[in-house]
Amino acid sequence: MNLRVIGCNFRTAAVDLRERLAFDDAKRQAALTELSARYGAECAILSTCNRVELYVGRQPHEQPFDLELAAEFLGEVHRLPAAAVRPLLYEHINDHAVRHLTRVAASLDSLIVGEGQIAGQVKQTFDAAKTAGTTGPLLNALFPHVLRAAKRVRTETGIARGHVSVSSVAVDYVRQVFDHFGDKTVLVIGAGKMARLTLKHLAALKPKRILVTNRSPAKAAEVAGQCGGAAVPWEQLDDALARADIALSTTGAAEPIMPRERFARHVAPKRAGGTLVVLDIAVPRDFDPAIHDGDAVCVFNIDDLTRVREHTLAGRRKHVAPAEAIVDAEVRRFVADWQRRKSGPVIHQLRTEVDRVRADVVAPLLGKLNGKLTAADRAYIEGAFRLFQNRLLHGPIAALQEADPDGDSKRLLDAVRKLFGLT
Amino acid sequence: MSDTLSRVSTTCFGLSYLLAFLVELARARWPRPPLRTVGLILGGAGLFAHTVFLVVRQPTPAAAYGGTLALAWVLAVFYLYGAVHHRRQAWAVFVLPLVLVLVGLAVFAVSTDVSLAFDPTRVWGAVHGVLVLLAAVGVSVGCIASVMYLIQARRLRLKRNPLGGLTMLSLERLEAMNRRAVNVAFPLLTAGLLLGAVLLRQYHAAADNWFSLKVLGTVGLWAVFAVLLYLRYAAHVPGRRLAWLTIAAFGLTLATLVAAHPFANEPRPPGSGATEASP
Known part of the structure; x- marks a missing residue:
């Protein structure tokens, strides 16, 4: 195996540098073609917001693709000096490279351990390389194996359990209260960036209507236009809240816009039963937490959502050790499989050749003894020769299968070919 | 065959329900698919025995003994239906205790010496x-x-x-x-x-x-x-x-x-x- 992974991630490079080193689809296709043609290598490029990595496989006897070449190549593609890129890069070699990719795909090397996107991004990386025609035997075996290993990690451990984005946790809470959303009204109060992200999640639930209110009517109209909702004048906040099932609040107000007294006096009496879920992700908070009773009104603020997120992350961390054990096992299996694949043709050739020799010896012998042997005798003689062959070949075949791929493997293969006269 | 069926007692289905409940409790703590299967088998066995008991013994539902057992039977059907259709929900953990309470009431708190005939x-x-x-x-x-x-x-x-x-x-x-x-x-x-x-x-x-x-x-x-x-x-x-x-x-x-x-x-x-x- 001659595999290198060279790249940078959120630990080695700041976000502005990662952004400059990132590949979009078109750039990646061009870079793959160039990398493959220039170095005669099979290659793939993984580019996400948290990492940029080159996976390069060459023939065992060829000069490995190294850090200097990678820095030079990345600098050239992104029009940066190689000297500026070089300090950001790390390198993993052969089985360490396999291990690295498996950990990446299993989201063990992610900024948020257990996040679900990375496996899809690894698959896209492989698909892009296949489309560009830059994969070969090594990457064609490696990527599917790694994706299977990542799936094992996700399904056999709790590493991906729960949600860790504030928006997703908010929606999880909403789902604990409501079962269906086709008859629900979502009220958006304010128009912060966080509101838009959470609103996107809520809109995916397909509520009956979305109302948007803001101190600035223009902003309310803008957000309403983006989500297919209707703008409501700020002065009608109480009425809108009385009609809403879910309220998403992210104003920049310095004081709570909905103190308990106001809610009790102007909103609660107008509500016709049913629970109101308030997702208050404003800082400072928009809703008085005392409104929350877990029955008629559920108020979840940013602290509540963040606490659940931290709890989920802590839960995931407990599953890191079992996940790493799966990764180790899968890496060992891939390396062993790759070695078998490499020595496989020679072993097959060896068996075929010795089968032929055995047949050449046994056939005349049985011909000479023709008429003197029963069918059982013939079977016994044939079995004895087969057993002799198997015992004779056991040592060489085991040695080939167990040979260190980076050490004496090639020497052993050459020796077996020479000793048994294989081509 | 009818002799065997006539030997089915409240203990048979009461214990089956109890074991199913314990298995479901364990599943709530350690959610493993085999536990669900075991729970369903035990619950199903309990319901079968319960049905056999009601059919063979025919306790009158108008009396307390038969009434509690009949109600327990309907709820056991409700439990099994819910356990099959709401596989992700902790359904049995809530329904089975009620079934057990009713069976327990029938066995321990209600006289079986029924003087009310159907x-x-x-x-x-x-x-x-x-x-x-x-x-x-x-x-x-x-x-x-x-x-x-x-x-x-x-x-x-x-x-x-x-x-x-x-x-x-x-x-x-x-x-x-x-x-x-x-x-x-x-x-x-x-x-x-x-x-x-x-x-x-x-x-x-x-x-x-x-x-x-x-x-x-x-x-x-x-x-x-x-x-x-x-x-x-x-x-x-x-x-x-x-x-x-x-x-x-x-x-x-x-x-x-x-x-x-x-x-x-x-x-x-x-x-x-x-x-x-x-x-």
């Missing part, structure tokens, strides 16, 4: 019994939904991790389940109560009968239901209070279920040739 000639009496039993099923389902509602509401009040602990139905779904159960049970109870009053007046009009625990309890239950409906539809009371009231209604149902029937200690009406059906 009389096929008294059709209206049977209709009255069926109506009240179905109403009791409605109250029981409402009670299960209410317990789940209170737990879910408590989790929300304490802002627990929404994906942690027992997987439960949403508040909205539980509230709807409770509402439907009560909406169905109320007319059944009303009809059963009116029919019972007519039968009581016609055949057993002694003053003591009108003030028996069973009659008073059923009237009280009807009143609780009426209040429940008023609070839900007219006063828009929050779900938690409705849930507590439904649980209270279930308590009253249990009390009336195990109370002696006013007809039980009276001489049979002329022409009643029914045979005893005690287990």
